[in-house]
Amino acid sequence: MVDYSTGLEPGPANHQPLTPLLFLERAAAVHPDRLAVVHGALRMNYRALRDRCVCLASALTLHGIGRGDTVAALLPNIPAMLECHYGVPMAGAVLNTINTRLDAATIAYILDHGEARAIVVDREFMPVLRLALAQCKVKPLVVEVDDPLAPEAARGETLGGLSYEALLAEGDPAFAWPMPADEWDAITLNYTSGTTGRPKGVVYHHRGAQLLATGNVLSAGMARHPVYLWTLPMFHCNGWCFPWTVCAVAGTHVCLRAVRGPTIWALMAEHGVTHMCGAPIVMATMLATPEAEKRVLHHQVQFVVAGAPPPETVLAAMREAGFAVCHVYGLTECYGPSVVNEWHQDWNAKPAPEQAALMARQGVRYLALEALDVLDPATLRPVPADGATMGEVMMRGNVVMKGYLKDRAVTEAAFAGGWFHTGDLAVKHPDGYVQLKDRSKDIIISGGENISSIEVEDALYRHPAVAVAAVVAKPDEKWGEAPLAFIELKPGASVTEAELIAFAKQHLAGYKVPRAIVFAEIPKTSTGKIQKHVLRAEARGA
């Protein structure tokens, strides 16, 4: 045995923390004049984007915000949101992007739990933030973004905070931002609905963000200089790490405040978009655009879809419109996508229904994920690759989160036995491709966002007339899934469907409110456990 260690230790010359932050520095150094950001009439090159991000880092530092501090963002897909993905961690701080559709109480909970020192907010979301700030304990520095494309109704909104542009003006583009002390340092914090109503704070680190971001290049087959349209919310798993991916290959970020069909088509045609991501609802929105507002695409566009497999008819229509569809799967806990339905070239010769069935499978591990398997959750032994035996999808690798913030017990449970337990039930096909079959956790995915059925049930249970509440996913043509509530009333009590929905709206973000209520006796096991699979079957048929 040769001594391959002594005198061969890591040092600054041969070991640096992996971080996606250097992607921007490289793009700015090598391609300073390339178009980095498009937003309405705004055009920003890489030199300018880099300088603005470093100014943000510098200014945050001047405000005493640094290593291990949390900076929240309540922003749509506008340049400030992209800048936060670099500027906040360049200050050593941790970016907490918040789902802009959340209700004030949940936002307040997140701000408190993450101990936000600052929050960057768009005018459109100032009303909900005002309510949240009135409820939370932390008093973050409020930084207000005045986006010219914000809705007219939001004009004039202010929380009396600091203007984002004024903050940047305090910064110095020559600021020598500190590299992370360790690649295991936190870079972002993403709250996700879990099995309980309280969102969990998923912590990402620099190493994982770098690896998933470059992994996207390999999986999405991105050549240099892609033109990326921001149909996927950046608040969702940091936009699957694409804020970093696009800069790694010096591409152009085409911003998009809201997912609207005509705008999407217009931006695609104007800027020669090559790549975009989103839930199937984005496809549905695009396909539902009036013909007059659609555009003919002169090159193939890669659409990376997740959240649910695209239905056969949608797939066919997308292909006809010039898209190559790539189906990926993941969870907030694995930086967004870490599983890809890697398409075999010879599958293109198969009949359309067979192609759709192949495409419906979640697939195989990203190159950046070291292991993916379907295991018996009790024994942690792999299920047979027979396409029939159910098990739990488990992952292991460098693109699995650091863990849940301030929740060691839940983190340990999630990582029990050295595997990340996704909670998703699946089968493994003979070719090793994984396909989800059911969810062991009670999650409804609506418009690409997770909704905890238990959170919805909790809200319904607050109504005095409700005895038992059970919420399941109902297939929804537009949103993929929508919450459907089954209710047993208390004896003698009464409430109408409309009244109960109105009640739920007071306690839940709009997208979490049940679309419909079924008043009925709820099937239970002999031990009193609600038989959700019976309700789900009913919801599918309803």
Next chain:
Amino acid sequence: MVDYSTGLEPGPANHQPLTPLLFLERAAAVHPDRLAVVHGALRMNYRALRDRCVCLASALTLHGIGRGDTVAALLPNIPAMLECHYGVPMAGAVLNTINTRLDAATIAYILDHGEARAIVVDREFMPVLRLALAQCKVKPLVVEVDDPLAPEAARGETLGGLSYEALLAEGDPAFAWPMPADEWDAITLNYTSGTTGRPKGVVYHHRGAQLLATGNVLSAGMARHPVYLWTLPMFHCNGWCFPWTVCAVAGTHVCLRAVRGPTIWALMAEHGVTHMCGAPIVMATMLATPEAEKRVLHHQVQFVVAGAPPPETVLAAMREAGFAVCHVYGLTECYGPSVVNEWHQDWNAKPAPEQAALMARQGVRYLALEALDVLDPATLRPVPADGATMGEVMMRGNVVMKGYLKDRAVTEAAFAGGWFHTGDLAVKHPDGYVQLKDRSKDIIISGGENISSIEVEDALYRHPAVAVAAVVAKPDEKWGEAPLAFIELKPGASVTEAELIAFAKQHLAGYKVPRAIVFAEIPKTSTGKIQKHVLRAEARGA
């Protein structure tokens, strides 16, 4: 400050050693039936390649070879060489690929220095290995590869060792090969000529190999399933990590025993080659192929060139033949290429001479290299980016070697001040692109291989008639550079050019022998230091 550490420690679920070995496992799992290797009439799919590599690992383990043991390889670019890049580290061992053009004494030195436990050898190189084994102290297990494409003259060669196929037959494809204990573990050992005659053992680790291998995908713009022709020796910096790169994207390795123009063109046409690498001499060889043996290419081929910038005429001829040329730069110490002449699309509009001048620059850092700069070696301050001020090229990052084996002092000197000192002198242009101007180390690059001028001088000095020997690079149309010797004879002594060249051949590998000798008084400084720059100028004009 939020506690982003407690309860968020790394464990097996969220932290795995980075290693390129999993690339093969993934390709075999996802694309088992895809063509992995072409060699003569041989066709091997990914399932078979993976099984053979794991069998090699398993068999080596059965022979008691494991973690930290060195396994040498003296092989051309044949399947066994590719298999060693996976099978040897899958046994936990370190692969030491040896330049097949080296002389026996140097091979013996390398085997002893690296403490080789085994050596895998092709019949063609058994004669030189026989001589080496007679000189070295170690007694490695000799594993003999019987390649059907080996030269007729080598048929029947044997060292009485174990047959490679017999060794593989001992192995078990179900062997659970051990992951590296740490991504900092050594994966390969590459000897390079340095400023002294003794080669230095450059140690690579799994982390760097993984990052450079994926970095190649980004830099070479590789989509999935490239067809890669092995014009670059795998013994040279592990073929710039392409044995791993190609498997990362489930491509096809087209093997090539020897760089011969007609064979190259035929393989390109037959297999639809998309990518190849090499020194400019490979280009020259291809272009010099008789027209009748050239083929028309039906798609663009990416040629990644290093060692010297391609001359304008060669560049033009390559483009006309259907190649896109990418110029990279690196050293053995940085896993091969870590700097790339990243081409700007708008440069295509410039006149040909200007394009050639732009292409001649070494360029900018790979995405996988964290820092590249031209520094004043005394102060470690960056030189101005004026295209004129000389400094030393320095690098810092994860694709810089672990260090030199058993040579802490030289390693520390190479990493002084937290930078890897390349020894190459360069300027930095206003756009940040680096361009080599001279070499501070006395290295001649001939056919892509480093030759230490001092080693050549040492050999010449052994001749009793030689008083002073000074060897410099002479531009060579075929090899890029070739050694040219300037000799001062001892008073009264005499030797002819032919005699001295014949003498040198006894002490040096053939490619290191001076092509010509100039007998003359050698210019020296007042302190007696040989003025090599004067000799180089003369060599350029000679």
